[in-house]
Amino acid sequence: MTGLDDFPLWAAILVSLLLLAGSALTLLGTIGLVRFKSFYERVHAPTLGTTCGAGGILIASMLFFSVLQSRLALHELLITLFVTVTTPVTLMLLARAAIYRDRTEGKAKIPGFQNDVPPSSAMASDARPDDPG
Amino acid sequence: MRRVLPYPLLTASLILMWLLLNSFSLGHLLLGAIFAYGASWAMTALQPAKPRIRRWDMIPRLFFVVLGDIFRSNIAVAGIILQGKRRARTPGFVIIPLQLRDRTGLAVLACILTATPGTAWIEYHADNGRLLIHVLDLVDEQAWIELIRDRYARMLSEIFE
Amino acid sequence: MSATILLWSLTLSQWMLVAAMGCAAFRVIGGPRAQDRVLGLDALYVAAMLLILTFGIRSGSTIYFEAALVIALLAFVSTAALAKFLMRGEVIE
Numbered sequence: 001m002t003g004l005d006d007f008p009l010w011a012a013i014l015v016s017l018l019l020l021a022g023s024a025l026t027l028l029g030t031i032g033l034v035r036f037k038s039f040y041e042r043v044h045a046p047t048l049g050t051t052c053g054a055g056g057i058l059i060a061s062m063l064f065f066s067v068l069q070s071r072l073a074l075h076e077l078l079i080t081l082f083v084t085v086t087t088p089v090t091l092m093l094l095a096r097a098a099i100y101r102d103r104t105e106g107k108a109k110i111p112g113f114q115n116d117v118p119p120s121s122a123m124a125s126d127a128r129p130d131d132p133g
Numbered sequence: 134m135r136r137v138l139p140y141p142l143l144t145a146s147l148i149l150m151w152l153l154l155n156s157f158s159l160g161h162l163l164l165g166a167i168f169a170y171g172a173s174w175a176m177t178a179l180q181p182a183k184p185r186i187r188r189w190d191m192i193p194r195l196f197f198v199v200l201g202d203i204f205r206s207n208i209a210v211a212g213i214i215l216q217g218k219r220r221a222r223t224p225g226f227v228i229i230p231l232q233l234r235d236r237t238g239l240a241v242l243a244c245i246l247t248a249t250p251g252t253a254w255i256e257y258h259a260d261n262g263r264l265l266i267h268v269l270d271l272v273d274e275q276a277w278i279e280l281i282r283d284r285y286a287r288m289l290s291e292i293f294e
Numbered sequence: 295m296s297a298t299i300l301l302w303s304l305t306l307s308q309w310m311l312v313a314a315m316g317c318a319a320f321r322v323i324g325g326p327r328a329q330d331r332v333l334g335l336d337a338l339y340v341a342a343m344l345l346i347l348t349f350g351i352r353s354g355s356t357i358y359f360e361a362a363l364v365i366a367l368l369a370f371v372s373t374a375a376l377a378k379f380l381m382r383g384e385v386i387e
Contacts, residue, residue, distance in 0.1 A: 007296040007297065007300070008296065009295060009296045009299075011296070012295075012296030012297075012299045012300050013296075013299060015300060015303075015351070016299050016300060016302075016303030016304075017303075019303050019304065019307040019348065019351070020303055020306060020307050020310075022307070022344070023306075023307035023308075023310040023311050023314070023344065023348075024307075024310060025207060025211060026310070026311060026314045026340070026341055026344060027310045027311070027313055027314040027317070028211050028214050028215070029214075029250075029314070029337065030313075030314040030315075030317035030318045030321075030337050030341065031214055031317055032210070032213075032214040033317060033318060033321050033333070033334060033337055034317045034320055034321060035214065035217060038224070039327065039329055039330055039333070040224065040226075040253070040255075040267045041224050041267075041269060042321075042330065042333055043253045043267065043333065044210060044250055044251055044252075044253055044267075044269045045210075045214070045250075045337070046333065046336060046337040046340065047210075047247070047248060047249070047250040048207055048210055048211060048214075048250050049314065049337060049340050049341065049344070050248075050340055051203050051207060051248055051249075051250065052203065052204065052207040053340075053344065054340065054343075054344060057307075057344045057347055057348065058347065060351065061347050061350065061351055061359075064351050065351075065356065068354060073356070074153055075153045075154060075356070075359060076347075076359065077153065078150060078153055078154065078363065079343075079347075079359075079362060079363055079366055082363070082366050082367070082370075083340070083343075083366055084248060085244065086366070086369075086370040087247075087248065087336070087340070087370075088243065088244040088245075088246075088247035088248045088254075089244070089370070089374065090336060090369075090370060090373040090374050090377065091247050091253065091333075091336075092243055092247050092253075092254050093373075093374055093377035093378065093381075094329055094332055094333060094336075094373070094377045094380075095253055095254070095255050095256075095267070096255070096256055096377075096381065097329060097377045097378075097380035097381040098327075098329040098380075099255055099256060100381050101327075101328075101329065101380065101381075
């Protein structure tokens with residue numbers, strides 16, 4: 001952290017604000033992970049950290065290195081893209097796994113599709129819960 | 134064109150990724166182009182279903198709508214977590230009938246819904262077009278159904294179908 | 295002046311990210327079910343990746359970026375594999 005005294009003040013303030021906002025949102029997301037009562041509520045919590053939390057810190061990092069090296073540093077965009085594309089996929093996989101486990105144990109009250117569809121198609125859709133739709 | 138370069142978009146984005154990871158120079162551009170070309174041929178061996186994008190001009194609009202929604206729902210969910218038990222809150226499942234049948238459009242819709250804090254995609258049945266989502270703060274079930282149908286599904290079916 | 299601002303905000307945000315990792319680790323250890331643990335692990339990975347990025351800003355070197363990219367890749371692969379394992383009981387079929 002030496003040699004930063006000629007770092008412009010506006011950039012320092014902006015980087016600091018983005019860093020603090022990003023890490024605060026990530027912390028709030030994990031607090032939600034601890035606080036929420038059921039698994040399906042907890043699925044929502046980490047998305048705070050992976051959208052605006054990660055976004056804030058990655059933009060801060062981009063801004064910092066762009067100002068420090070006085071050229072555009074955009075490689076953090078790759079992580080942003082990667083995180084925003086992959087976390088929905090993992091969360092969806094997890095939610096499907098959880099609902100499959102809960103249904104086979106008959107534990108949680110999860111609405112199926114049986115309510116207002118003809119019984120034949122409802123049975124057909126229940127027969128293969130891992131249908132890649 | 135298709136014979137020489139099977140996936141032009143994939144090749145271009147791979148070259149861009151290579152240049153972002155390394156610094157820009159002519160050598161890196163050539164090396165990245167060689168790798169991207171090889172990777173796009175490797176992709177043909179997998180034979181993925183090719184998405185057909187009909188409306189390119191809608192994509193930036195969808196992107197900014199989603200960005201704004203993610204920002205707003207971040208603030209809303211942060212408020213819910215901060216308030217804790219002081220406010221009564223009813224999480225719940227919502228079943229949404231969808232007209233959108235395009236696989237790529239459904240995949241994009243799944244990513245949008247799950248990436249937005251407050252809604253999570255649980256499962257979709259292709260044979261009756263019904264989607265099950267979980268909502269963190271469920272006030273009005275009908276409002277959620279209309280929101281997702283009118284805000285995202287319509288735009289996605291315009292882009293892909 | 296700007297160095298002081300950056301240093302203090304970096305320290306504060308690093309402590310917040312460490313606290314976030316602690317909360318995620320609580321969920322990994324506390325369960326109660328396997329899917330909660332996997333979800334906690336995913337959040338732990340993301341918080342660790344962000345912490346490494348803040349270390350990169352602190353030291354002013356871009357080497358940390360590669361480490362963060364690798365952690366993000368590992369987070370995706372491991373969570374996807376674990377979710378698949380929870381669903382089917384095996385990863386490779």
